[in-house]
Amino acid sequence: MATFDIVAITQDASYVTFDALQLGQSNQQIVGRLLRFWEATNNKEDGELMGIVLLFLDEKNTVIHGFIPASLVDHNRYVLQESEIFNLSGFEVGRSTNLYKITDNPLAIRFLPSTNMTKIENIGVTINQEKFMLQNSNHLQALANTNLALPDVVGQVMFVQGSNLHDGTSKERLVMRFKMDTSVIVYLQLWGEAASTFRSQISKKKTNKNVMVVTTINPKLFGGKSYEVKNHTLHQPIRDDVDYRESINKIKLTPTLLIDYSTLKALGLENDVGWMLNALGLLQFMESVCREIYEEEIRQFFVTVSLAFTRMSSPLARDGILYFTINGEHYNISIPRLGRALGFDYQDAIDFGPEEHGNI
Template identity: 30%
Template sequence: MANSRVLLGDLKAGRCSNVAEVRLLRFWEARNVRKGGELMSVDMLFVDENSTLTQGSVGANRQLRFRDRLSEGSLYTLTGFDVTRSNTNFRLSDAPFSIRFNEGTKLDKIPTSVRPIPTELFRFMPYSQILELANTGKQLPDIIGELSAIRSTITDRLPGARRVMLTLLLESGENVCVSMFDSMALAFHTKLDSYGREPRVIIVTSVNPKIVGGRLFLNGTSGTHLYFDSETSAGKELFDTLPGHGADPGSSTSKVVHAQKVEPMTISELNKFITTADSQIIEFLCTAEVTGIQLDDGWCYIGCSGCSKKLIREISSFTCVSCNETNAVAALRYRVKLSVSDHTDSASFLSFDMEMAKLTNIQASEAAQIVGIGVDAQVDTELPRSLADIVGKTYTFQLKLNDFNFSSKHQTFTISRIFPERLLAPMPAFVVAEGADVPDDAPPEIVAQPPNANVGTTSTGADSPASTDASAAKRPPTAKDQDDVDKTAPKKAHVE
């Protein structure tokens, strides 16, 4: 007797012997970077005739049995699988249950179906709802928007230092930044190169919303796929509404900030560069010894616990301009001005909370206390031992220069990352495909994927600003935020 049919919305916990007829929307690898990129599972998203979206997973020990059968956009019959309760964190669907392949699972591709199973399904959310999800780790929504800019940077000498940032204009009028790292960034450029032109509409799936420095960033995860222009019905619908969508594809004005390699420089070369070069946004690596810590302005500041911006003293309260909040909750933040030198010259490098906390392994709030109450609050100004200990040591600093550095008021170079010398690799030959872009920095533990794992196609049928003296608001996401990126890897691949 043939097994009866079951809809994804009717699944119950336990082993299911009924047959589910589904479409495989997309699949990806979940890897554990803490164990050298060890493969943990292959995860996927299924949809049925009722547009019920359900996550599936096959463990590493069984994935070879099914891997060659997986084809995004294809139809399948699925039977003999386990039904388990969905994880409440980093969810890719609203279904209460998910599917786990076992030793008895059968997955058979079928050419057609009499059931009207959708060829695509996205979880688009309004901007206000995405904001509510930021920093909660509850949902990984999809996003669609018109491409406003692409910025990417690559660092050959530093492991995992690749990043692409897309700025998308939403239909509601807001601009959001989407960040992708490492193999995901390279996969984006592979798709961009093969596409032959710059897309106008981009769909990015399974992003993790984060508020960093008062701004919304959408970080890519292992489940992130990208679709350009009319590759999907949803993309085509938006693409057709844009002015000039029927124009010659090659006639558009480039939005790409072309591939920027982060080159090493001596301090002398750096000081000369800002006096001879045109004003620009550019990054360099500089290896130097920390010779001292400048304490004229202290080593920390009282910042907003929410966005990290420096709080403004009012008559009877502290105010956060970024959050528009009076009586904002105060927190101590690092703002450390380092005197550095190499064999060629000396300079001042400025580092904020994120990098100093990573370097010292101590938060500013642990190194000192806020003394006093309300507007009388002051900071214990004694230099912490953790900071004093870095004097005399040599580090490689990644510096981000912007218009400020090319002005007469320039005094310091802002640090975007700090690396011990032992992390540096020899400089290899650098080759960038024409038109490719490259990223600032990468999260410590993004889930690794093969080169094209995050670039999808359907079947027929996000620039983080640099830090300023007043705040850490214009920094890349913190180490903690980047760890969260890893955890956004759907299922066991929780590493953001």
């Protein structure tokens, strides 16, 4: 059950609830709880500040989003406090965008130079502490790659991959495996303030709980896998539900079996390579031969990787070789039953492998 604040609304404040707002600039006033706010930046312009996005909740449990343009940020930033209740006046009401929606409300609030935002502290109506726009995995798949909405999700953190995980000031990108229900695991990427907040929670070490709500995500599908992009303390990956065969199948269908970093990234497999190597016990080897490959965000591999199976009379042998080229240095690793470990065998190579590779 949600908890409530008791606040006082002065009698001379002729405010309206969010569902009664009218388009345009007027003398309308609203009263609502500031749920969350965050900076909106232009990633194509070196992170240029575009403004601040706000989410308000009213006594009817209706959510509306507001926007403070960059020119007014300095004038309003000091008063912003999450979870506090405010009286807002002197704003403009416009239509909500059809893309990147963070609420179901068709309207949005835009701050003007005349906008006044006053905190309310006395006794009065009840307003919920929180509200989320939670979606299940089916809804996320429907929204994937559309940029129509930025919903919220709840789930269990299974594994976190990234650097400086216990540095609460680091905003470097990290990736986690996020379990939404018993059969659905997605990859969740965090960066910027979201990544910093997550690292701060890890650093506190006050709880072993790893279930969390993540807000305003942008669902994406890469190579048939679900990624939830967002603009917990775990040490061992859960590998038993990783379909390595699916990953290898995607790799083998590329024009050649020589896989480099850009190809892996385009296929959405750069993280799968890490988990695959770990499952084969090769992650420590990779670290020892070229530790600097982990300098890049989310421990991506700047390596050339190819997979080969020797031509033998019996495809059941399934022995294979992994070829690595790291910073110009070549490594060949012969692994018995590699194909069986990955669900990929000699016959698969015959069926799908490029003809010009005589050793495939």
